[in-house]
Amino acid sequence: MDIIEDNKTAVFEEGKEDALPTSNGRVKLHNARLKSIQDDHLYHIALSTGSDDLRRLFGDVKVVCFGGQATRMEKFAWFIAREFDVSDTVHNFAAGTDRYAVYKAGPVLSVSHGIGIPSLSIVFQEIVKLIYYAGCENVTFFRIGTCGGIGLEPGTGRMDGAFCEHEEEEKFLWLREIADRGVTNMEMESLGFTALCDRANIPGAVCCVTLVDRCEGDGITNNLQLLQEWQTYPQILVARYIRNRLDL
Amino acid sequence: MDIIEDNKTAVFEEGKEDALPTSNGRVKLHNARLKSIQDDHLYHIALSTGSDDLRRLFGDVKVVCFGGQATRMEKFAWFIAREFDVSDTVHNFAAGTDRYAVYKAGPVLSVSHGIGIPSLSIVFQEIVKLIYYAGCENVTFFRIGTCGGIGLEPGTGRMDGAFCEHEEEEKFLWLREIADRGVTNMEMESLGFTALCDRANIPGAVCCVTLVDRCEGDGITNNLQLLQEWQTYPQILVARYIRNRLDL
Numbered sequence: 001m002d003i004i005e006d007n008k009t010a011v012f013e014e015g016k017e018d019a020l021p022t023s024n025g026r027v028k029l030h031n032a033r034l035k036s037i038q039d040d041h042l043y044h045i046a047l048s049t050g051s052d053d054l055r056r057l058f059g060d061v062k063v064v065c066f067g068g069q070a071t072r073m074e075k076f077a078w079f080i081a082r083e084f085d086v087s088d089t090v091h092n093f094a095a096g097t098d099r100y101a102v103y104k105a106g107p108v109l110s111v112s113h114g115i116g117i118p119s120l121s122i123v124f125q126e127i128v129k130l131i132y133y134a135g136c137e138n139v140t141f142f143r144i145g146t147c148g149g150i151g152l153e154p155g156t157g158r159m160d161g162a163f164c165e166h167e168e169e170e171k172f173l174w175l176r177e178i179a180d181r182g183v184t185n186m187e188m189e190s191l192g193f194t195a196l197c198d199r200a201n202i203p204g205a206v207c208c209v210t211l212v213d214r215c216e217g218d219g220i221t222n223n224l225q226l227l228q229e230w231q232t233y234p235q236i237l238v239a240r241y242i243r244n245r246l247d248l
Numbered sequence: 249m250d251i252i253e254d255n256k257t258a259v260f261e262e263g264k265e266d267a268l269p270t271s272n273g274r275v276k277l278h279n280a281r282l283k284s285i286q287d288d289h290l291y292h293i294a295l296s297t298g299s300d301d302l303r304r305l306f307g308d309v310k311v312v313c314f315g316g317q318a319t320r321m322e323k324f325a326w327f328i329a330r331e332f333d334v335s336d337t338v339h340n341f342a343a344g345t346d347r348y349a350v351y352k353a354g355p356v357l358s359v360s361h362g363i364g365i366p367s368l369s370i371v372f373q374e375i376v377k378l379i380y381y382a383g384c385e386n387v388t389f390f391r392i393g394t395c396g397g398i399g400l401e402p403g404t405g406r407m408d409g410a411f412c413e414h415e416e417e418e419k420f421l422w423l424r425e426i427a428d429r430g431v432t433n434m435e436m437e438s439l440g441f442t443a444l445c446d447r448a449n450i451p452g453a454v455c456c457v458t459l460v461d462r463c464e465g466d467g468i469t470n471n472l473q474l475l476q477e478w479q480t481y482p483q484i485l486v487a488r489y490i491r492n493r494l495d496l
Contacts, residue, residue: 071346098319116366
């Protein structure tokens with residue numbers, strides 16, 4: 001079980017006055033114009049301030065967990081619902097679209113972000129607006145997912161691209177060099193995720209499990225069942241945090 | 249009906265010898281190592297050369313249409329199946345994952361790419377590998393989707409971001425300035441799409457319908473039914489091309 005943790009961004013950070021949350025731990029948005037919008041459509045998650053009572057639906061949210069795939073985030077929501085007995089069922093509040101999925105289990109939102117930072121950035125900013133409109137307090141964000149390990153134990157990963165022109169040995173030399181410098185994993189979303197958490201002044205962390213040691217190769221060597229078990233590891237770790245934080 | 253067309257990349261382009269297709273119109277990949285891979289897992293579309301008879305399943309493909317959402321691409325596949333009477337049903341060949349969807353209707357693949365270039369790039373390169381392994385000949389790619397218009401007629405679009413700090417007037421001045429310079433739309437994937445078509449030496453084009461005139465605002469002013477009707481416009485245009493090209 002290899003987990004990369006990246007704790008970030010205290011709620012009250014000095015020298016960041018424009019992004020400080022208010023004293024009750026609510027998120028404060030940069031865009032002052034939002035206050036004057038009568039009906040703000042959170043278009044990509046199919047919710048709006050005009051049609052949905054966001055305060056009633058989401059006011060109790062304390063933790064938002066993001067991950068790539070909708071099915072995985074639905075499973076995580078069920079895991080939280082059962083593990084902490086906080087909900088009899090889970091519901092996709094973004095069912096009006098297939099761009100993203102937004103599941104809720106008690107005080108935990110479980111949100112899919114798709115692949116890559118542009119896809120992540122759109123749902124991230126709409127979720128930030130959602131917790132702002134819902135009046136949520138002291139919310140923490142996580143990204144839970146998978147990554148390629150660099151010098152860590154393996155599983156599977158992305159195959160060689162159609163457009164690669166480098167030699168295999170060249171690639172491995174480069175990966176071993178960055179492993180020697182202390183880099184232990186690679187994935188596509190954490191850079192944007194942590195930057196946006198910082199920008200929103202929301203405490204955020206990334207927990208990813210490695211599915212392959214890229215220093216050894218990028219072929220699939222493990223079966224689907226094992227891969228799916230590995231993908232629960234970051235979920236279990238974050239659930240442990242949620243249990244302690246919310247005293248469940 | 250506002251359609252942005254961007255015809256690109258002749259199949260036989262001079263001075264690009266490393267990317268030239270073979271004389272039978274097959275795609276030629278840069279990555280020479282692919283020939284030595286016994287079982288190449290197209291991981292993100294849940295297909296592989298070892299388990300799936302790609303030549304039998306996809307050998308007749310002549311046109312690949314990419315678009316953001318899986319449901320929209322399923323509808324497009326049904327539209328092609330019925331319009332040209334090429335298939336009784338449509339099937340999602342990537343059903344083993346929820347990352348992307350790959351529908352087939354006769355010689356047309358209808359593929360979802362998610363949001364943003366990183367998401368697009370992953371499925372794009374696996375589809376290029378798929379048509380390579382399937383031995384497809386003279387394939388054309390399209391992206392069909394939606395975009396924000398700049399000085400074009402409206403509909404709806406993305407709401408103001410949580411992190412925007414600019415004044416509204418400032419934004420509109422900037423948009424009007426680029427409209428004056430002949431820029432008529434904005435979206436997230438075409439830059440990467442056309443660059444990858446060029447790199448793969450596959451003829452490609454982008455057809456997007458504008459859903460909002462961003463010079464006027466970015467609020468939702470049209471109903472869902474109208475928006476959905478607009479989204480069929482690029483599909484109808486591309487279907488017209490397919491009819492002529494394949495003599496259906």
